[in-house]
Amino acid sequence: MLVETLQTNRLTVIEKDRKPSSRTSFAGILREVKDIGGNRPSKQAAAWIDDRITEMRQDLVPLDKPVTLDNGRVVRVIGRPVVGPGDALHAVHLWVGVGADTAPTDKPSAAIGFTWNSDRRLVDLTETAAGAFGRPEWATAGRGLTAPEALRFVRVSDGLSLIRTILTREPGKSWVGLATVFTPLGQSAAQLVVGSDESPDGRAVWRGVLHDVSATTTPPAQSLESSALAALRHVSQSHIVLLDIGKMRLIDWITDPIPQIQWKGMVDNRDTPHPDDVQRIFDTARQVFGGHTPRGEVKGIRLRRYGGGWTVVDASGGVLPTAGEGPLLALVQFDVTGMSNEPDPVPPTDNGHPGLE
Structure with a gap:
C-alpha cells in the first residue's frame, strides 16, 4: 500500500x-x-x-x-x-x-513527491521526480516549474477544480483525482494527491504525491468543463490561456502558447510585459479583481522574447464564474500584432509586480 x-x-x-x-x-x-x-x-x-x-x-x-x-x-x-x-x-x-x-x-509502484508554492505559483521537484519525466534540468535549474509547464505533463480530469483548490492558502485543504501522465515512455494513468499544511510563516504549504496506478486503472476522461475548454484549441486561431487574476500568473494554456515568450518564473521573476505596459495591465486587472467589470482589454502589450526583443499582442479576457470566495480565474485571448526590438530596461534580478492579492 x-x-x-x-x-x-x-x-x-x-x-x-x-x-x-x-x-x-x-x-x-x-x-x-x-x-x-x-x-x-x-x-x-x-x-x-x-x-x-x-x-x-x-x-x-x-x-x-x-x-x-x-x-x-x-x-x-x-x-x-x-x-x-x-x-x-x-x-x-x-x-x-x-x-x-x-x-x-x-x-x-512508481511515486514522486513535489511541492506547490501558492505565492510564487510554482511547482518544485526533486531530481528523481524530474528525471521520471525525462527532464532532470527541472530540478537543477533551481527555479521550479510554472503551472502551464507542469500541466503539459500531468492532465487531470477536472483541472479547474484542482486549480481552484491549490490557489488557496488555507491549511487543511486537500484534493485527490486521477491524472494522465505524459513522459518520454508514453502516457499512463496516475493518481494525484495534494494537501495543505501549516508553515512557519503562517501560510499554507502544499505538498503532493503523484503515483502510478496504470496496472489497474485507465487514464481518466475529461470533465465536461475541461472538454469544452480543450475544444477551443481546434477552433481558435488565437492563443488562449487560463489566468490567475490575483497574481497575474498563467495557469494553463487552452491552445498552443505564443512561441518564444519568456514567461515570468521560467527563467527569472521579471514581469513578462514591458514595464511601460505592466501598469496598464494591472489597472485593467484591478477593475476586474474588484468586481467592477467582468472583462477587460489591453492593446499593444510587449511580451519579452527569449534572446531579446518583444512580441506585441492585443489581449482581452473575461472572468470565469466561481462559487463563494474562490480565486478569480480568467480566460485571456492573445492576438499577435507585431514585433519590437526596443531595449529591455529591466535587470534579471527584478522580481516584478507583487500582484493584487
Missing part, C-alpha cells in the same frame, strides 16, 4: 494492491489483514507503524522490522520513503505481512 504523509499528524492510504484509494483510514486497511488476528491486534500494529512513520519523517531511513503483537503474532513491516523537495517525507510505500520470514512478491 502507499500511505501519504502530506499533512502533520495525519496518515491515509492512497493506494492498495496498486489500485487508487481516496485517502482511506490507515487503521481500517490493516483490519482487512485477517491473519493479524482481529480488531485489537490491528489497532496495535497500526499504532506501532504510526510511530515508525513519525520517526521516518525525521530521518527518512527505510524500515524493515518485525513486531510481536500481544496475541503472539509476528508482523513484518517494510517501509520505503517517498521524499519531496527539502527532504520532506511525502509518502511511504508500506508492506505488512504476518510472519517474520514473509516477503513482498512485487515491487512498489
Whole structure:
C-alpha cells in the first residue's frame, strides 16, 4: 500500500494492491489483514507503524522490522520513503505481512513527491521526480516549474477544480483525482494527491504525491468543463490561456502558447510585459479583481522574447464564474500584432509586480 504523509499528524492510504484509494483510514486497511488476528491486534500494529512513520519523517531511513503483537503474532513491516523537495517525507510505500520470514512478491509502484508554492505559483521537484519525466534540468535549474509547464505533463480530469483548490492558502485543504501522465515512455494513468499544511510563516504549504496506478486503472476522461475548454484549441486561431487574476500568473494554456515568450518564473521573476505596459495591465486587472467589470482589454502589450526583443499582442479576457470566495480565474485571448526590438530596461534580478492579492 502507499500511505501519504502530506499533512502533520495525519496518515491515509492512497493506494492498495496498486489500485487508487481516496485517502482511506490507515487503521481500517490493516483490519482487512485477517491473519493479524482481529480488531485489537490491528489497532496495535497500526499504532506501532504510526510511530515508525513519525520517526521516518525525521530521518527518512527505510524500515524493515518485525513486531510481536500481544496475541503472539509476528508482523513484518517494510517501509520505503517517498521524499519531496527539502527532504520532506511525502509518502511511504508500506508492506505488512504476518510472519517474520514473509516477503513482498512485487515491487512498489512508481511515486514522486513535489511541492506547490501558492505565492510564487510554482511547482518544485526533486531530481528523481524530474528525471521520471525525462527532464532532470527541472530540478537543477533551481527555479521550479510554472503551472502551464507542469500541466503539459500531468492532465487531470477536472483541472479547474484542482486549480481552484491549490490557489488557496488555507491549511487543511486537500484534493485527490486521477491524472494522465505524459513522459518520454508514453502516457499512463496516475493518481494525484495534494494537501495543505501549516508553515512557519503562517501560510499554507502544499505538498503532493503523484503515483502510478496504470496496472489497474485507465487514464481518466475529461470533465465536461475541461472538454469544452480543450475544444477551443481546434477552433481558435488565437492563443488562449487560463489566468490567475490575483497574481497575474498563467495557469494553463487552452491552445498552443505564443512561441518564444519568456514567461515570468521560467527563467527569472521579471514581469513578462514591458514595464511601460505592466501598469496598464494591472489597472485593467484591478477593475476586474474588484468586481467592477467582468472583462477587460489591453492593446499593444510587449511580451519579452527569449534572446531579446518583444512580441506585441492585443489581449482581452473575461472572468470565469466561481462559487463563494474562490480565486478569480480568467480566460485571456492573445492576438499577435507585431514585433519590437526596443531595449529591455529591466535587470534579471527584478522580481516584478507583487500582484493584487
